[in-house]
Amino acid sequence: xxxxxxxxxxxxxxxxxxxxxxxxxxxxxxxxxxxxxxxxxxxxxxxxxxxxxxxxxxxxxxxxxxxxxxxxxxxxxxxxxxxxxxxxxxxxxxxxxxxxxxxxxxxxxxxxxxxxxxxxxxxxxxxxxxxxxxxxxxxxxxxxxxxxxxxxxxxxxxxxxxxxxxxxxxxxxxxxxxxxxxxxxxxxxxxxxxxxxxxxxxxxxxxxxxxxxxxxxxxxxxxxxxxxxxxxxxxxxxxxxxxxxxxxxxxxxxxxxxxxxxxxxxxxxxxxxxxxxxxxxxxxxxxxxxxxxxxxxxxxxxxxxxxxxxxxxxxxxxxxxxxxxxxxxxxxxxxxxxxxxxxxxxxxxxxxxxxxxxxxxxxxxxxxxxxxxxxxxxxxxxxxxxxxxx
Ligand code: ARG
Numbered sequence: 001x002x003x004x005x006x007x008x009x010x011x012x013x014x015x016x017x018x019x020x021x022x023x024x025x026x027x028x029x030x031x032x033x034x035x036x037x038x039x040x041x042x043x044x045x046x047x048x049x050x051x052x053x054x055x056x057x058x059x060x061x062x063x064x065x066x067x068x069x070x071x072x073x074x075x076x077x078x079x080x081x082x083x084x085x086x087x088x089x090x091x092x093x094x095x096x097x098x099x100x101x102x103x104x105x106x107x108x109x110x111x112x113x114x115x116x117x118x119x120x121x122x123x124x125x126x127x128x129x130x131x132x133x134x135x136x137x138x139x140x141x142x143x144x145x146x147x148x149x150x151x152x153x154x155x156x157x158x159x160x161x162x163x164x165x166x167x168x169x170x171x172x173x174x175x176x177x178x179x180x181x182x183x184x185x186x187x188x189x190x191x192x193x194x195x196x197x198x199x200x201x202x203x204x205x206x207x208x209x210x211x212x213x214x215x216x217x218x219x220x221x222x223x224x225x226x227x228x229x230x231x232x233x234x235x236x237x238x239x240x241x242x243x244x245x246x247x248x249x250x251x252x253x254x255x256x257x258x259x260x261x262x263x264x265x266x267x268x269x270x271x272x273x274x275x276x277x278x279x280x281x282x283x284x285x286x287x288x289x290x291x292x293x294x295x296x297x298x299x300x301x302x303x304x305x306x307x308x309x310x311x312x313x314x315x316x317x318x319x320x321x322x323x324x325x326x327x328x329x330x331x332x333x334x335x336x337x338x339x340x341x342x343x344x345x346x347x348x349x350x351x352x353x354x355x356x357x358x359x360x361x362x363x364x365x366x367x368x369x370x371x372x373x374x375x376x377x378x379x380x381x382x383x384x385x386x387x388x389x390x
Contacts, residue, residue: 001028004111004138005104006055007096007126008032010047012162013141014115016151018054019158020140021113029056033103035096036060037067038174038232054160061099064174068231071095072175074319076278077219077326078301085250085264086271087305088176093122094310097129104135111136118142121257125308132311168195174235176268187263191251198243198267202340205246209338211345212241214277216333219326221274235270242269246340257307273342277333280344285328285351297321 004027008014014032021027032055034047044060051058071091080087097114104112112130116123116139123142130137146154155162167182179195193201215223221234229237242248248269254262283291301318304310331349335342 002026002111003029003031003107003109004113005031005033005100005107005109006113007100007115008034008047008051008055008058009115010034010043010050011115012151012155012160012166013117015050015054015160015162016146016155016158017113017115017140018051019154019160020144021138024140024144025138027111031055031057031059031103031107031109033059033061033100035099036062036064037092037095038064039172043172050160054158059103061103063095063099064232067092067095067174068235072235073220073231074322075175075305076221076274077322077329078318079275079279079282079298080302080305081275082302082306083252083254085252085254085266086176086268086275087302088173088266088268088271089171089178090121090125090306090308091175092173093125093308094129097126101130101133101135104133109135111138113138113140115139115141118145119256119258119260120262121306121308124257128308129311174232174239175271176266179265179267180262184263184265187253191265195265196249196267198239199249199269200244200246202246205339206244209336210241210245211334211336212238212273214274214333214335215331216278216281217330219278219323219329221277235274238270238273240269242273242337242342243267245269245337245342247337247342248272249340273335273337276342276344277335278329281329281331281333281347281349282325284331284347285349285353286325287353290325294322294325 004021004025006014006017006021018030018032021030032051034044034051036044048058048060075087075091080091082090100112112133112135114123114126114130116126123139127137127139168179168184169181171178177198179191183189184191184195213225214221215226222228224234224237248267248271250266250268252264254264256262282294286294297318301315301322304312304315309315328351330351331347333344334346336345
């Protein structure tokens with residue numbers, strides 16, 4: 001009995017993988033695993049009903065809490081962005097892959113499979129985690145290079161029913177929704193309004209702003225307007241209210257790991273609000289030296305996440321540094337939401353390094369700055385003088 005465990009999303013690619021693993025790869029038993037990281041209920045139900053028809057057994061793992069507390073919260077602490085957008089798909093992949101490996105070990109499987117193609121980043125993210133087990137790795141979509149038409153024909157032959165006019169390839173979790181393909185493949189074409197589901201078009205946003213007070217404790221959000229919330233509920237609430245104001249849309253050309261440029265469109269209202277607020281309170285409580293150094297750490301942290309290399313020991317080391325800095329990131333940030341913009345309008349913390357006395361009020365002490373000023377830029381001033389023709 002040859003057993004394989006498949007990371008199953010319920011979409012066309014992973015559904016086609018199930019009969020392929022039997023017929024083409026010769027496995028006797030295919031176990032489909034879907035990891036719930038906050039996909040829409042409907043998507044999960046569809047995955048379940050399809051898997052129950054196609055596979056030998058189906059495992060659904062609710063990983064929402066784990067995703068928020070062990071993956072999203074560290075991302076907030078690290079201000080995790082890639083080429084300017086907030087990481088979304090990338091942060092969920094290692095968690096999904098980890099659960100698939102765990103099921104395979106428990107079931108005594110021989111192999112692991114995913115439905116990624118050979119062009120994107122996700123193949124690398126799954127592979128990297130899968131390879132930490134000693135199991136065989138199978139990626140039917142990448143290995144067999146089926147055209148979309150061949151794939152649809154094969155699906156039909158195996159009774160896999162799909163709306164044939166699915167326009168976009170969408171990846172959604174509690175933190176972010178990414179949309180690609182179809183007309184978006186033309187970088188010049190504006191995304192149609194129907195591509196967006198979480199965020200309102202600016203024309204439909206309310207004229208009255210909302211102001212939220214977001215409470216942070218050691219770098220992570222804990223409350224909204226004084227109401228303490230569990231992480232999952234907090235993100236859901238911010239997605240709803242931010243989405244209503246049209247906040248958190250990204251449309252960009254992105255450099256994939258393999259070097260392809262891709263046009264991607266994202267929605268991530270809660271992420272936008274929380275990262276604006278988090279970066280802001282960090283500027284209140286961290287020293288200039290800490291901020292400069294942490295910028296580099298955040299950047300490297302984000303590169304590792306984008307590449308799916310979170311099992312690199314460097315990742316742990318960076319998290320240790322980041323956690324140390326976050327001990328002081330406690331307090332409140334006031335954010336005004338209106339017309340697609342989340343703007344910080346106030347912040348406070350018991351660890352604030354801001355002193356009104358020093359910045360504004362003290363009189364008569366300014367003359368001491370003169371001594372500092374005499375040496376400030378000494379070499380630059382000399383060099384500028386030497387450049388002048390004598
Ligand atoms: N380009 C993003 C990344 O590599 C998102 C890819 C998500 N996939 C999708 N079908 N939209 O992280």
